[in-house]
Amino acid sequence: MILFNLKCNHHHIFEVWFKDSQEFEKQKKKDLISCPICDDKKISKSLMTPNLGKKSNKRNQKTINKTLINKISKYKKIVEENFEYVGDKFTEEAKKMKYGEVDERAIYGEADLKQAKELVDEDIDFQPLPWPSDKKTN
Numbered sequence: 001m002i003l004f005n006l007k008c009n010h011h012h013i014f015e016v017w018f019k020d021s022q023e024f025e026k027q028k029k030k031d032l033i034s035c036p037i038c039d040d041k042k043i044s045k046s047l048m049t050p051n052l053g054k055k056s057n058k059r060n061q062k063t064i065n066k067t068l069i070n071k072i073s074k075y076k077k078i079v080e081e082n083f084e085y086v087g088d089k090f091t092e093e094a095k096k097m098k099y100g101e102v103d104e105r106a107i108y109g110e111a112d113l114k115q116a117k118e119l120v121d122e123d124i125d126f127q128p129l130p131w132p133s134d135k136k137t138n
Contacts, residue, residue: 005046008035
């Protein structure tokens with residue numbers, strides 16, 4: 001993505017993100033770009049300063065990864081402490097709750113892709129969890 005400073009014939013300057021320079025030119029030729037202030041479609045590039053980043057963002061990425069891992073760990077702990085683990089019976093239990101066969105309660109467990117599609121087809125809300133299963137497989 002690239003950020004351009006654009007200017008209309010009325011000298012309004014505004015910023016727009018594009019995939020690349022070719023995308024800007026393509027949209028400009030089709031009159032798809034207009035000034036957000038006056039709706040003028042005669043647009044040109046304005047002076048821009050380059051956005052030069054650090055040589056490497058490895059340190060930054062490590063911080064982001066640690067933060068994400070910590071948040072997922074906290075989320076996992078909340079789920080494990082407040083939801084009932086139903087294991088492989090997750091799909092079955094979710095359907096029973098949907099159709100009033102058992103009282104609704106917070107559950108989590110295991111479901112394969114086929115089972116997840118069944119839940120979607122039956123309009124049963126669920127959310128995949130952002131961590132791998134603790135289930136042992138041989």
